[in-house]
Amino acid sequence: MPINPIFYQLLLGSYDKSSPLHLLNHNCLALIFDYMNSWWKEHINTNAPAMLLFPDKITFPEPLKDENGDFKTVSINMMPFYFGIVDESWPIELTRYKDMIWECIDILVSEHGLISYLTIHECYVEPEKSQRRPGLHTESPGWFRVGKGVHEYMDKFVWGAGFITGEQPSGGILMASSVYDSCRVWDAQLQQIDSTSIIGELGNIEHLRNVLGPNCVSIPANQFVWMTDLTPHESVPLQKREFRQYFRIVTSEISGWYEEHSTPNPDGT
Numbered sequence: 001m002p003i004n005p006i007f008y009q010l011l012l013g014s015y016d017k018s019s020p021l022h023l024l025n026h027n028c029l030a031l032i033f034d035y036m037n038s039w040w041k042e043h044i045n046t047n048a049p050a051m052l053l054f055p056d057k058i059t060f061p062e063p064l065k066d067e068n069g070d071f072k073t074v075s076i077n078m079m080p081f082y083f084g085i086v087d088e089s090w091p092i093e094l095t096r097y098k099d100m101i102w103e104c105i106d107i108l109v110s111e112h113g114l115i116s117y118l119t120i121h122e123c124y125v126e127p128e129k130s131q132r133r134p135g136l137h138t139e140s141p142g143w144f145r146v147g148k149g150v151h152e153y154m155d156k157f158v159w160g161a162g163f164i165t166g167e168q169p170s171g172g173i174l175m176a177s178s179v180y181d182s183c184r185v186w187d188a189q190l191q192q193i194d195s196t197s198i199i200g201e202l203g204n205i206e207h208l209r210n211v212l213g214p215n216c217v218s219i220p221a222n223q224f225v226w227m228t229d230l231t232p233h234e235s236v237p238l239q240k241r242e243f244r245q246y247f248r249i250v251t252s253e254i255s256g257w258y259e260e261h262s263t264p265n266p267d268g269t
Contacts, residue, residue, distance in 0.1 A: 004207055004209070004210055005206055005207050006036070006207045007033055007036075010029060010032065010033075011029070014026075014029060037211060039198075040198055040207075040208055040211045041211055042191075043190060043191045043198045044188050044189075044190060044191065044198075044208070044211065044212065045188065045189045045190075045191050046187065046188045048164070048189065049164050049187060050186075050187055050188055050189035050227060050228050050230070050231040051185050051186075051187050051217065051225060051226060051227040051228075051231050052164065052167075052169055052225070052226040052227075053217060053219065053220075053223060053224075053225050054107065054223055054224040054225070054226070055223070056223070056224075057222050057223060058100060058103060058176060058222050058223065058224060059099070059100075059222065060100070060176075060178050060222065060245045060247070061096040061097060061099075061100075062096075063122055063243060063245065064092070064093065064096075064122075071122070071124070071243050072122070073122060073123040073124075074093050074120055074121065074122040074123075075120075075121055075122075075123070075263075076093065076094065076118065076119060076120040076121070076263045077119050077121075077261060077262050077263050078117040078118070078119055078250065078257065078258075078261070078262040078263065079094075079117065079118045079119070079262065079263040079264070079265055080115050080116070080117055080118075080257065080262075080264075080265050081115070081116065081117075081118055081265055082113060082114070082115060082116075083101075083104075083105070083108070083111045083112055083113065083114050083115070083116040083249070083251070083252070084101065084102065084104075084105045084111075084112045084113065085113070086098040086101055086102070087266070087267055089266070089267065090266050090267075091266065093120065094118075094120070094266075097118075097120060097247065100176075100247055101118070101249075103224075104174055104224070104249055107169065107174060107224065107226065108169065108170070108171075108172075108174060108226075108249075108251060109168075110170050110171075111170075111171070111251050111252060114251070114252040115252055116249050116250060116251050116252050117249065117250040117251075117254065117257070117262075118248070118249055119246070119247070119248040119249075119250070120245075120246070120247055121244075121245075121246040122243070122244070122245045122246070123243070123244065124241060124242070124243050124244075125179075125182075125238050125241065125242055125243075125244050126238075126241055127237075127238060127239060127240055127241055128237045128238070128239075129237055129238065130182070130234075130235040130236060130237045130238070131182065131235060131238075131244045131246060132183075132235035132246060133234075133235055134234065134235055134237070135204065135206050135234060136204075136205050136206045136208065136209050136212075136232055136233075136234045137202070137203040137204050137205055137206075137232070137233070137234065138190060138199060138203045138205060138229060138230050138231065138232060138233075139159040139160060139173060139203060139229040139230075139231075139250070140156070140157055140158060140159045140160075140199070140203060140229040140230050141157050141159075141199060141201070141202050141203045142156070142157060142192060142197035142198075142199035142203070156192055156255075157255045157256070158229060158253050158254055158255045159173075159229040159250060159254055159255070160172050160173045160228070160229040160250040160251045160253060160254060161228065161229055161251070161253045162226075162227065162228035162229060162231075162251070163228065169226045171228075171251045171252070171253055172226055172227060172228050172229065172251055173226065173227050173228070173229060173248065173249070173250050173251070174224055174225075174226050174248070174249045174251075175224070175225060175227075175246070175247060175248035175249070176219075176222065176223060176224050176225065176246075176247045176248075177219065177221065177244060177245065177246045177247070178221055178222060178243075178244055178245040178246075179221055179238065179242055179244045180218070180219075180220055180221040181218040181219070181236060182219070182235065182236050182238060182244060183218075183219045183225075183233065183234070183235055183236060184216040184217065184218055184219065184233060184234055184236055185216060185217050185219060185225060185227055185231060185232070185233040186212050186215070186216045186217075186231065186232040186233065187215075187217065187231075188212060188231065188232060189228055189230045189231055190205070190208075190230045190232070191230075192230070199230075205232055208232065212232055216232075218236075229250075
């Protein structure tokens with residue numbers, strides 16, 4: 001199991017004579033490690049479901065081909081659209097996913113007609129590379145600063161939010177891929193109790209890998225998985241070169257939409 005990156009930095013400091021950490025003996029470091037592990041565990045909820053894997057198989061559309069007969073790369077990121085409504089005037093890269101979008105309506109009933117955000121990513125992925133963001137992370141980056149000076153305060157950054165009532169998910173994130181075990185999800189939810197977040201920059205939680213343990217779900221090919229924006233997950237490096245299709249809907253409740261990194265809707269939504 002890889003060493004915790006935060007613990008690793010503390011260890012390096014304890015051997016660096018220019019760092020005040022070198023004054024700490026190994027017993028002190030062990031107490032710090034134990035305290036940090038305990039604090040992290042207190043902020044991880046494994047008692048309530050934070051993900052759902054739907055058993056029904058879905059069908060990805062046939063990949064598009066270029067003039068040489070090779071599969072084309074398609075990259076659409078966080079495109080806003082009215083959930084459940086597919087405009088037939090959209091380009092073929094989008095309209096061929098209409099059946100999958102309509103299937104999502106039965107899962108996320110409460111989102112119908114609201115503005116949600118569509119991601120479609122199709123490309124060849126090289127061995128030992130992941131198609132999407134590598135490393136353990138959450139979609140929500142935790143807390144962020146709002147305002148300036150005396151008006152500054154901390155607020156939660158939401159990227160779909162999400163909760164489950166019985167077996168019915170509301171909000172959250174729904175995704176699927178065409179390649180088995182190219183995504184792993186932990187059935188846990190990080191707790192945002194106060195503005196002191198256990199979530200790192202841009203949602204990075206690699207430091208929680210040992211605390212979460214190995215009990216993750218390897219997502220099968222061609223099945224929808226739902227999760228909250230505080231559910232740990234990672235895109236997994238592939239063992240061989242494969243063409244991977246990835247589909248995701250982030251539901252309506254988000255704290256921000258970044259125009260420079262996102263795809264505009266063709267009809268201006």
